[in-house]
Amino acid sequence: MKKLILFSVIFALNTTASFAMKYEVRSPDGKIRVKINAAKELSYAVFYLDTELISPSSISLHTEKNGVFGINAKVKNVKQTSVDRMLTPIVKQKSAGIREEYNEMELEFKNHSSVTFRVFNNGVAYRWESRIKEEIIVVSEEANFIFSADHTVWFPEEESLFSHQEREYLQETLSAITYDRFCSTPALVDVDGIKLVISEADLRDYPGMYLRGDSEAYSLKGKFPRVVVDEEQTSDRDVRPLNRADHIAKTHGERTFPWRVIAIAEHDGDLITNQMVYLLSEPCKIEDPSWIKPGKVAWDWWNYNNIYGVDFEAGINTETYKYYIDFAAEYGIEYIILDEGWYELGDLMAINPDIDMQELLAYGEEKGVGIILWVVWKTLDDQLEEVMPLFEEWGIAGLKVDFMQRDDQWMVNYYWRIAEEA
Secondary structure (H helix, E strand, O other), rough: OOOHHHHHHHHHHHHHHOOOOOOEOOOOOOEEEEEEEOOOOOEEEEEEEEEEEEEEEEEEEOOOOOOOOOOOOOOEEEEEEEEEEEEEEOOOOOOEEEEEEEEEEEEEEEEEEEEEEEEEOOOEEEEEEEEEEOOOEEOOOOOOOOEEOEEEEEEEEOOOOOOOOOEEEEEEEEHOOOOOOOOOOOOEEEEEEEEEEEEEEEOOOOOOOOEEOOOOOOEEEEEOOOOOOEEEEEEOOOEEEEEEEOOOOOEOEEEEEEEEEEEEEEEOHHHHHOHHHHHHHHOOOOHHHHOOOOOOOOEEHHHHOOOOOOOOOOOOOHHHHHHHHHHHHHHHOOEEEHHHHHHHHHEEEEEEEOHHHHHHHHHHHHHEEEEEEEHHHHHHHOOOHHHHHHHHHHOOEEEEEEEEOOOOHHHHHHHHHHHOOO
C-alpha cells in the first residue's frame, strides 16, 4: 500500500510539472523578473520591481523542414543554473575585472530545440538552440519587444539594409514607428524613466538583427536580412545586393543562435558600464592573446592631414606620417592609422609613391608607435592570401577594415574569417 501511495505522489508531481507551462526566473538581486509562458505560442515578459518593462511578447524561429521552434512548444525538460564569478579579461576591456552574475533557465522542447533565458542584475537575454544533426534552413525569426504604453524610443533609423549603420538617433514615440520603418541596433526605449537598450550578442553564421515598428502595437520587432543570391560591384567597396533568397540563413543544425539582449538601467550612466554583450559573447579562442594590445590612435582622417607650421608639404606622404608618429610618441598614443590614400584603390600592393612604407615602419618601431592600415573590405578579400603574409612581414600592428555596409549571413561570416586570418 505504501508503494502504491508513493507511486501516486510521484505520478501526480510529474503530471503537474508536465502541464505547468508558466515559468519565472529572477535576477540574483531579485529586482528583474522574466515570466515565460510556453503554450500555443512561446512568450516572455520582463518586470523591474513593480514596473512591467516588456509586455508578453511571442518569440519563435521558423525552419524550412524542421518545424517552428516556439509554436505549440511542448516542454521536455527544465534546467536552471546560477553563476557568480569574477573574470579578468586578458585583452583589455573597459573594466579590469568583470563580475559575471546571473540566473538562467533553459526550456528544452520535444522538437530538438531549446530556449535559454539568462537574467543579470542589469538586464535580460535569451537565445535559441537547435539539436538537429543535418544542416537547416532558417526561414525567419520572430523576436518581439512589446510595450504597454507609447514610450519614447531613440531610433537609429535606416533607409536600406545596404548601410554603414552610421545613423542619427531620432527621438520618437513607439506609435510613430510604423511597420515600414526600421533601425539598426542598439535602440533605446525609456519606460517610465527606466532605460532599456535592445541589442544582440554572439552573432555568428547568421544575419544581424534590425528592429522595425508595428502599426498596430507599441512594439519593436526583429528584422533580419535575407541571404543574398545576386549582387553587383559598382566600385572598389560597394557590392550591392540585387536579389535575396526566401530565407535568412543556411547553417549547422547543432548550434546556438545569437542572444537577444535587453540591457536595463535606472541611471543612464549604468548603460555605459553594462558588460552584458561582452559576457554573452563567445570566449576568446586565442590561447595566448598577450600580443593584442588595445590603445589610442592618431587618425589622419579626423583632421584631413591638416597640419601646419611644418617645413614640408602636408599630405599623404612619408614626412606627414612621421610627424604623426612623433606626435603619438610624445603624448603616449600607441598607434597611428594610415587611412585612405596609402594605396591605389583596388590594389593593396600598389603603395602610394609618396609613401616609403619601410621608412615609416622603422621610424614607428624606433619611437614605439605601431602602424594600423585602413583597407577596403572587398580589396582585402580579393587579395587576402597575397597581402596578409606581407602585412605580417612588414610588422603591421592591425587593420581597419572598412565599408562592408552589410550584415547578411555571408558578410557576418566574412567578419569572422578576417578575424581568424588576422
